[in-house]
Amino acid sequence: MKIFIDAPSKKKxxxxxxxxxxxxxxxxxxxQCGNCSGSCPxxxxxxxxxxxxxxxxxxxxxxxxxxxxxxxxxxxxxQCQNNCPKxxxxxxxxxxxxxxxxxxxxxxxxxxxxxxxxxERSPQQAIVAGFRKLVP
Amino acid sequence: xxxxxxxxxCTLNTVAKDFDLSARDAFRLxxxxxxxxxxxxxxxxxxxxxxxxxxxxxxxxxxxxQSQKExxxxxxxxxxCYSTLKRTNEAVKEDKEDKKNLINNFLGTDYDGSVxxxxxxxxxxxxxxxxxxxxxxxxxxxxxxxxxxxxCTLLRPKGVAIDNPERPQIFEDFxxxxxxxxxxxxxxxxxxxxxxxxxxxxxxVKLSGKVIxxxxxxxxxxxTTTCPLCFYNLERSQKHTQESTxxxxxxxxxxxxxxxxxxxxxxVEDLDLPKNFSDPxxxxxxxxIVEEAVxxxx
Numbered sequence: 001m002k003i004f005i006d007a008p009s010k011k012k013x014x015x016x017x018x019x020x021x022x023x024x025x026x027x028x029x030x031x032q033c034g035n036c037s038g039s040c041p042x043x044x045x046x047x048x049x050x051x052x053x054x055x056x057x058x059x060x061x062x063x064x065x066x067x068x069x070x071x072x073x074x075x076x077x078x079q080c081q082n083n084c085p086k087x088x089x090x091x092x093x094x095x096x097x098x099x100x101x102x103x104x105x106x107x108x109x110x111x112x113x114x115x116x117x118x119x120e121r122s123p124q125q126a127i128v129a130g131f132r133k134l135v136p
Numbered sequence: 137x138x139x140x141x142x143x144x145x146c147t148l149n150t151v152a153k154d155f156d157l158s159a160r161d162a163f164r165l166x167x168x169x170x171x172x173x174x175x176x177x178x179x180x181x182x183x184x185x186x187x188x189x190x191x192x193x194x195x196x197x198x199x200x201x202q203s204q205k206e207x208x209x210x211x212x213x214x215x216x217c218y219s220t221l222k223r224t225n226e227a228v229k230e231d232k233e234d235k236k237n238l239i240n241n242f243l244g245t246d247y248d249g250s251v252x253x254x255x256x257x258x259x260x261x262x263x264x265x266x267x268x269x270x271x272x273x274x275x276x277x278x279x280x281x282x283x284x285x286x287x288c289t290l291l292r293p294k295g296v297a298i299d300n301p302e303r304p305q306i307f308e309d310f311x312x313x314x315x316x317x318x319x320x321x322x323x324x325x326x327x328x329x330x331x332x333x334x335x336x337x338x339x340x341v342k343l344s345g346k347v348i349x350x351x352x353x354x355x356x357x358x359x360t361t362t363c364p365l366c367f368y369n370l371e372r373s374q375k376h377t378q379e380s381t382x383x384x385x386x387x388x389x390x391x392x393x394x395x396x397x398x399x400x401x402x403x404v405e406d407l408d409l410p411k412n413f414s415d416p417x418x419x420x421x422x423x424x425i426v427e428e429a430v431x432x433x434x
Contacts, residue, residue: 024187041327041343045336073339076182077327078292082301089293095185109335122333123364124146125216128181130334132192 013060023096029086030054036080036090046070050080050090057093071097072108072133095133102136109134140259141206142170143199145217146178152214152364152391154408159213159256159393165400166264166272170211170256173202181216182331183223190235196224197239200251209252211259213393215363219289222253222296255290255298257306257362257392266313274401277315278423282395283356283387284308284318285347287366291325301325310392311360314399321354323347328369337372344373348387357423358388358416360395367391375413388416398425 012020020027030051037049047068048056056065071094080090101108109130119127148156160170176199184192199221203210212218228236229249240246254262260269284307291301299306304325308318326347329340348370351359361367367389374386394407404426409416420426 022186022188042339045339073332073336075288075327075330075332075339075343076185077288077330079288079327082292082294089185092185099186114334118334121151123151123368124178125181125214126331126333126365126368128146128178129216129331129365132180132182132184133331135192 013058015060015062015065016058018100019057019093019096022100023089023092025088025092025096027054027058027088027093029088030058031086033085035083035085039079039083040074041077041079042073042075045073050074050094053097054088054090054093057097065097066101066104066106069108070094071101074098076133098133099136102134138167138263139169139171140211140263141203141209142172142211143176143179143203143217143221144172145176145212145214146181147216147364148214152367154410155213155364155367155391155393158391158397158402158407161402161406162393162397162400163256165397165402166269168259168264171206173199173206173210175202179217179220179224181220183220183227187235190238191242193224193227193235194239194242196220197228197245197247198243200225200228200249200253201243201245201247203251204247208250209254211254211256213256213362215255215287215289216365218253218255218298219296223293225249225251225253226296255362257290257310258298260310260313260396261306266309269310269313273314273399275315275399275425277395277399278425279315279317280419280423280425281319281355281357282311282316283321283351283354283359284311284324284392285328285351285359285361285366285370286325287361287363288325288327288330290362307360307362307392311395314396316395316399319351319354319356321350321356323350326350328366329373330365330369333365333369333372337376340369341373341376344369345377348374348377351387352385356387357419358390360390360392362392371410371414378413386413388419389414390416 037051074094180195311318329343
């Protein structure tokens, strides 16, 4: 008996479509080599490392992804992008997930933890860049 | 004297004034006037990574429009400003759809991405040139061992990197030209923790701590950066380690323009060198590079 891939199952999950539209990245390129997670300086702080985030997205696991802390500890250092053999940009995926998560009403950063001393003494770029990550 | 349009950005205008002033003075000694843009605004500090976020491109585009009016080049010092302006410029230049029109309509401009965005390290390499720079050196820095910390945004993404992102050399070459001995260390392009300073200081302490440890392991006597946020994070991390463990060696820190000013013979008191944890004065005095240090920490 010949076995074929079932045509309807090739249809993309709506969450995957949404993420791809938001980020401009084609996640079907990812073959899960793990270079992004390996080069990521905050992998061990993430509940789901970046390569697995991409896998969860392609599987349509919206809640798991959006409720994880992963995109909120991403530092946008672009190591993942620099090391991707398929020229994907996982930092864009993280940014897209931050925005989608905010639109769902998640409030990932406790602003009461931002001290007055920090606002006074820190470089403006830290405050601006930090708040930029909170724009849905 | 040559003049080059210069965008200081918010941080250099406030908490990192020492970075800004040392650059202006040092470049003047090299015959380059850093001409601050007549009008400028915040670049937004981080480049909007998702493509459908045109509004975040308007701020940096406005800076580029002003730069175009003032000669078509803009130089920067802060790594964030450099990256944001350069990436925005590329995004506008390469845009085939209606994003460019949207931004231009919003700003009332007709910008096409023609400005050249450069970092002042590139100006030292390409315009001044290291042989010329060497001729201007007035003070012997006695081959002091310096770790050149690039951080992230000068090297990545590779399309806007100031040098080879895997094996950068520009910072080391500069240090060599002014009489320092650049050291090799594993973390010169690793992240300091960046904007997580606001929400997750624990991560910043950890990441910056690794950078400091790697520099010390490489034999550094001092570390130099091009970014006020890297500087802040590395300093916070050293302070935290000292306070929590009561030990651990601290590494004096300076901006690269302060080292440049020092090499060009600027008086130490004009350089506004860092105080407290990263004060390099006693090291400089011990090396005999400057006269005996006077305590200014109080």
